[in-house]
Amino acid sequence: NMAAFLTALDLAYRRGQLPADKLYFVATMSEETCCTGSVALMKHGFRTDAAIVGEATRCRLVTAHKAPLWLEVETTGRSCHASMPDKGVNAIEAMTRVVEFIHGPWTQHLQQKQHPLLGKSTMQVTTIEGGSKINIIPSRCRIQVDGRIIPGKTIPEVTNEFCRMLTDHLKGGARSSGFNEPRASARAAIRSHEHPRTAHDMESTPVTVLVKDSQPALETPLDAPLVQKLMPLCREAAGQTGPLGVNYFADTGPFTQAGITSVLFGAGDIAQAHTADEFLDLDQLFLATEIMLTLLTENTGCSLLDPR
Secondary structure: OHHHHHHHHHHHHHOOOOOOOOOOOOOOOOHHHOOHHHHHHHHOOOOOOEEEEEOOEOOOOEEEEOEEEEEEEEEEOEOOEOOOHHHOEOHHHHHHHHHHHHHHHHHHHHOOOOEOOOEOOEEEEEEEEEOOOOOEOOOEEEEEEEEEEOOOOOHHHHHHHHHHHHHHHHHHHHHHHOOOOHHHHOOEEEEEOOOOOOHHHHHHOOEEEEEEEEOOOEEOOOOOHHHHHHHHHHHHHHOOOOOEEEOOOOOHHHHHHOOOEEEEEOOOEHHHOOOOOOOOOHHHHHHHHHHHHHHHHOOOOOOOOOOO
């Protein structure tokens, strides 16, 4: 998409057919680590009115995506010799109840709402680590959780809801399972990756929920001028029949948060991403270049953001 966008800009410039807008080509790094580059760009004060973010959309216009929410959950127990388990508190055993909550009550809660373009929110446990030796009751266990949240609630609202429901689940489970260790049912607490754990957290929470990273969802209005101008081109050239949403996130999150009207568009198929033989069909590259060039030249001397 870098090649397609730069080629379209170069051709339009050489022909003297650029829009009247001030145009920027911006390349950012580490999008897959929750948009490190675009976050830094926004923090340094870069602003524009609208953005086309290059993604593998098969040359179709995408106006919605889910919000990434990456959590790290840690359970704290007390180690002892495994031959005397009653002397300790097994952090891995406690974590099984957290995983049970995520794939049970929490998933059911998330599935109560559906987005017309994005379907339902999801949350999956993707890594787990804990324990130090086969004959020692583990004092700590940690999981990482990948959430993809549909528009409608802010990330703080979702994380607060998660912790409240997790706390209720742990308290109920402690009563029904006969846990007599008070730390087994203490409340969950949220802490952001930007703030250190407080002494209060350390004292009262054997289950700690850390928001590792997050970005807002994308839901660009279909009547936005950029959408109105790009959608007909995607319909004609790529056969797009209506608005599209995707489950993955992109650099649109930080842009949207900064008030920049954003969309996704570009060559390639996301199904080929993260594969051993990742590739780009050249026909897609040429088509993306053609659509971008047409968008620029059809608006020669006027603004891309003027209503149609």
